[in-house]
Amino acid sequence: GAVVSQHPSWVICKSGTSVKIECRSLDFQATTMFWYRQFPKQSLMLMATSNEGSKATYEQGVEKDKFLINHASLTLSTLTVTSAHPEDSSFYICSPPPAGTSSYNEQFFGPGTRLTVL
Amino acid sequence: AQTVTQSQPEMSVQEAETVTLSCTYDTSESDYYLFWYKQPPSRQMILVIRQEAYKQQNATENRFSVNFQKAAKSFSLKISDSQLGDAAMYFCAYRINTGTASKLTFGTGTRLQVTL
Numbered sequence: 001g002a003v004v005s006q007h008p009s010w011v012i013c014k015s016g017t018s019v020k021i022e023c024r025s026l027d028f029q030a031t032t033m034f035w036y037r038q039f040p041k042q043s044l045m046l047m048a049t050s051n052e053g054s055k056a057t058y059e060q061g062v063e064k065d066k067f068l069i070n071h072a073s074l075t076l077s078t079l080t081v082t083s084a085h086p087e088d089s090s091f092y093i094c095s096p097p098p099a100g101t102s103s104y105n106e107q108f109f110g111p112g113t114r115l116t117v118l
Numbered sequence: 119a120q121t122v123t124q125s126q127p128e129m130s131v132q133e134a135e136t137v138t139l140s141c142t143y144d145t146s147e148s149d150y151y152l153f154w155y156k157q158p159p160s161r162q163m164i165l166v167i168r169q170e171a172y173k174q175q176n177a178t179e180n181r182f183s184v185n186f187q188k189a190a191k192s193f194s195l196k197i198s199d200s201q202l203g204d205a206a207m208y209f210c211a212y213r214i215n216t217g218t219a220s221k222l223t224f225g226t227g228t229r230l231q232v233t234l
Contacts, residue, residue, distance in 0.1 A: 044224045
């Protein structure tokens with residue numbers, strides 16, 4: 001299956017600072033990447049979809065200026081949480097779409113990044 | 119909008135026993151796919167089983183099987199011969215068949231405990 005890595009796996013930052021989370025596809029090229037946020041004991045909520053060579057698509061209610069998403073290459077997508085606040089503390093997961101042309105194909109997920117904002 | 123509901127926040131099962139996790143969904147689409155994902159304490163999402171909506175036959179994967187009732191929009195997961203390693207959060211998920219870029223919509227999750 002597709003191998004996806006995220007860095008860092010855990011980050012603690014002070015309120016008001018910015019944090020960048022990297023998502024890399026290790027054995028395939030991804031023109032699209034889904035970014036999810038998961039609060040403690042809650043489900044995964046899609047935040048945005050990054051697209052290589054074009055602007056990201058954000059879900060309703062997600063602040064574009066706060067969560068900057070960039071798809072720099074076919075193997076790297078990044079999420080930057082700008083001016084982070086304690087309420088941004090969460091688990092962030094990236095996931096490429098299923099390979100091939102079928103929505104039935106398996107969608108793989110990165111291992112996630114735990115963000116704690118003090 | 120599509121919604122996925124898991125009415126059981128927590129479930130418990132004894133080792134070697136069978137447990138069923140419930141999932142219902144709401145959609146006006148006829149062509150879609152359903153999935154069950156497992157999230158163990160490591161928080162890595164793992165696909166457990168999937169079902170194509172146009173197939174009446176229920177999917178099975180070793181100890182895991184589903185009961186898919188399309189008319190009732192129900193998609194329950196049965197775990198047989200439960201093992202300690204099955205302890206995890208289980209998420210039901212839905213995707214419309216509009217290509218690979220269509221998004222997965224997840225349910226609220228069910229935390230499964232497996233006891234000795």
